[in-house]
Amino acid sequence: NAGVMQNPRHLVRRRGQEARLRCSPMKGHSHVYWYRQLPEEGLKFMVYLQKENIIDESGMPKERFSAEFPKEGPSILRIQQVVRGDSAAYFCASSPSGQIQGNTIYFGEGSWLTVV
């Protein structure tokens, strides 16, 4: 039973380029969450999605960041015109349902973005 799959694991981008991070949830999971972890800091919630719906994007920066979870295929976190401050680990997590009380989320291995 494969876990949450993220790719790429490591990504280097020059300032001004675009970064696309992909996440496939665990089998049977329909809820996806993206978290950002700056070096030596905690995990900060960015966005919560279900298939074709953004449920909560309260942690997403207002500009340059977007996320989607299409009917087919992985969830994608897109960062346009990257800046050095975007360098971080981006973790995707999934859960079977967001409606059940006390839902456990499981993390992928993360995508480490470095902006040079």
Place this chain on the structure above:
Amino acid sequence: GENVEQHPSTLSVQEGDSAVIKCTYSDSASNYFPWYKQELGKRPQLIIDIRSNVGEKKDQRIAVTLNKTAKHFSLHITETQPEDSAVYFCAASIAAGKSTFGDGTTLTVKP
């Protein structure tokens, strides 16, 4: 929104001693409290969790306690081993699944 505070930020213990990490939360509606262990360069891994209808839960050397009235919960690790060295995160969430994390505790177990 929810705010989770975690203490201490760093903790160093001798092998065999106990380690305690404490967290407080602000939203009384939070009802699920997981703890994650993260090793350097790796993903956070769930080690134990507790729900609001339970006051304490144990799993071998790890235990978690919850005081809903005071809005705090704690992680207890007994008989610590060097492989317990890692960063530990607490989190609090309401039913919708979005979790708010503490800033982490770096635990070092000295052999």
